Amino acid sequence: MEAHARVNEPEGSGSAFLQKIMPHLELIAAAISGILIVAGWLLSKSGLEPASITAYLSAFVIGGFAKAKEGIEATIEDKELNVEMLMVFAAIGSAIIGYWAEGAILIFIFAVSGALETYTMNKSHKEISSLMELQPEEALLLTASGEQRVAVSELAVGDAILVKPGERIPADGLIKKGESSIDQSAITGESVPIEKGLREEVFAGTVNLTGSITIEVTKASDETLFHKIIELVQSAQSEKSPSQLFIERFEGTYVKIVLTVVALMMFVPHYALGWGWQESFYRAMILLVVASPCALVASIMPATLSAISNGARNGILVKGGVHLENLSHLNAIAFDKTGTLTKGKPEVTEFILADGFSRSELLWKAASIENQSNHPLAKAIVSFAKEHFQEDMIQPDKIEDMPGWGIAAEIAGESWKIGKASFIGREEAEAVAGEHATRLAAEGNTLVFMSVNGVPAGMLALKDVVRERAMAAIGDLAKEGVYTVMLTGDSQTTAKAIAAESGVDEYFAECLPEEKVDRLKGLMERFSTVAMVGDGINDAPALATANVGIAMGEGTDVALETADIVLMKNDLPKIANAIRLSRRMNRIIKQNVVFSILVIMVLIASNFLQLLDLPYGVIGHEGSTILVILNSLRLLKS
Known part of the structure; x- marks a missing residue:
């Protein structure tokens, strides 16, 4: 047995290692691709051209495999070409006319952006498992023959269950016997436990603090308030952002136009303008290279990463560029009370x-x-x-x-x-x-x-x-033209007092998680782009529903996983700083996009007029990329 255990140990550790690196495979592949590009360039400078081409070709395969596979599968499924395929064609085109380095760099940039997107997507699923951990798996069922431990999924409406002090309540129901203090912070966010007695309602996932209580189950396990919180998070996160929908609509048209023009340029100039076949193909390949969205990608990603790095250095963690972009359009922001404003x-x-x-x-x-x-x-x-x-x-x-x-x-x-x-x-x-x-x-x-x-x-x-800096934060947001609202599970009396003390423009009291989401959706109808700031499990659905979810760094794991932005030091004035950073980032991105499009248009026009040779096309294309990256790096400064 000992020998057998020793033999299996490396296999188990290897499996654990693979599971650990699996979410990061695309990023690792992109990094290896970058290293191979550098190696190819050094080999080329040393006059070892075959070895250089081999290094570049390896960079193509390793860096581009994931995005090429994704592009091919999406093309087969949707029966429509996409930007991934255009990037692959552009890289192949540059290789055909002998510009291996440019094609490899194109693949590398696209691979990095794809790896970051995949990593973000993997992270976004963790809050569901975090929520599920708070749902008890068993309940103490009271039967005619005594007490019996059963799975929560086996409970039926009308069953009587016993919940002892310190235990989480496994199902929604009404108290039949006993009275106790119930910690409802997982549901309402209220910091002070609620005293509950006969015929009062209790919720699954909350904690019984003091006395033993007997509960009559009123809802099946898949209909409890806690289960609805999980469903709300899943539903909100499955909805695509307006930016994502726009990109999906745009990419098909863009790819078709570019590939159609490239195909036409291979033949039309030969017959219409008397160009030779070699010249026509040469010009078509230049068009494929200069029309590739390399500069456009560089217009957005470096700016976004620089802004995210700036924010992280100042205690603002952003989980994706789209969230930072949305922050600049913010018209209203809703705050949870407990643990956020207070x-x-x-x-x-x-x-x-x-x-x-x-x-x-x-x-x-x-x-x-x-x-x-x-x-x-x-x-x-x-x-x-x-x-x-x-x-x-x-x-x-x-x-x-x-x-x-x-x-x-x-x-x-x-x-x-x-x-x-x-x-x-x-x-x-x-x-x-x-x-x-x-x-x-x-x-x-x-x-x-x-x-x-x-x-x-x-x-x-x-x-x-109320937190000492909450009032300062509300004042800063008012200066930025942002309307402030407080959502809380507390009573009207408490909510009114805290709202007056903190200085918010509006408040809604006695909100359960479902009601917080409904209130938030109402605010989104009134103000279009709305953020939610919270720290508790009860805030998770609202954080996921809002255009931008902002979590306090000392909040629950669920809130941190669900939110789009995390304030690491619970410093509310950082929200106004994040808004200003977002607006600055969007200005630079617009500058980059306009500049890169103008450069591409000039290069394309010059190519049609036969004024542009490939080396100058590459210089113009890659030069514009370098300029927009340098412009983006300005965001690293505070």
Whole structure:
């Protein structure tokens, strides 16, 4: 057995290596092609012409195989020639008239662009698997004979399932028994868990935090809200961008025109103008070379890569040139609230103390009690207390978690209650906070009350606060003429307060993922080009639906994989910087495209007038390519 295992080990490691490099094969082939071109040029300079041609021919085959295969297959399937085939013909044409290097360089440029496109496509599928990992595979089904572990796919509407504290809820349903705090951030993005009890709805993929609950299944596994999120991401990513559709429509016409003119030039000048057959073929091959879209490709790709490199250096990661291009046309931008405009974690904003109590002692004991809980509000209280004193916390003598209400505890001989106003008593709560409670609640705060031995002692107000640079970011976007909107799963009260504080132009509250997508589509009808900024799983469908999806760098893997642009340092003002970079890139691309087209037109006209010899045609064609690349490299400067 040991010998057998050792024999199989290299095979397994080899297979793993192949799986690792498979997504990068086109890029590796393009790099090898580039190396062979350099080798061919050096061999040519050394007078080793046969070896040089062999190197160039190898560059043709290795660099052009993937795109040639793609072009041939697409031509057979669509019954129409495409740009891939034109590039192959142009490279072959240049080789026929003895210009191997130019043909090889043409193939190399096209191979690099194809490799980058393939790599981006492979990356775009990862968020689906990331989403699926959050869907529980099994559920604890309650039957007449007891508890039974079953696959989630086997659950039927009406089944009763038990979900224990710390477990993810496996299906959409209604609570039949028990009450608990539910972390719905995967669905609504809301940072503060929701207290839920009998007959209240819960969603698959959310987390049961505190108490055991029995749920009646109301939807099949393929109809849950979580499953719909996955479908929305898949649907949005399958839609082609306007630029892609335009290119697909344009390329067939372009290829037909060029090949038709080249074919005509092989014969018509011979009969109409009296050219010799050699001259006609020579001019046709020059036309095929100078009319190839090499300069046009170079007009866009180097500019795009330079802009993307510039952005990456400044903490803005862009997953493709089309997304950066779309950013320049942005008219409106929608922000998720939790973790995007806000920090994503509740913080204590105010501490109100009742008469007769010591501020430091009350806070110290309250934090000692809350230190026993993993609830986000409890963690915020402990963090707040640690900022004000360095003493070690003490262990409560007795503690009881009351799901949906708060915590009851005995500490240092005192009987404590920490939780909702109704938990310590409405009148007692009013005696502590008075009008402050109404004001703080209106500002989007969650209120936590404390009583000691039945006497109201104090109140803590907690809120997911707006990021310090969020308001600056909204102001920068306003200067760029971009309309700002906030989409959130939070209540109207919280949403209104955060919207006013951050300065957005409009907000929509209580949005589930489906509603966020619907709101976003409505914005796209009003403003044409719209971006979405988010960080959570619940944002993934909206990020995929928007013309440009922008994720916060500290967000979930799903949001990062789904988004088109990632802000690595959660620095919202970088969005305005990205818009300015995009507009600068588009200006340079337009300059390059206009210049390269003019050069091609001049070269084609000169060729028809027999004023252009092949060496000058190559100089003009490749020279224009070098100039547009140098112009594009200006984007590397900040």
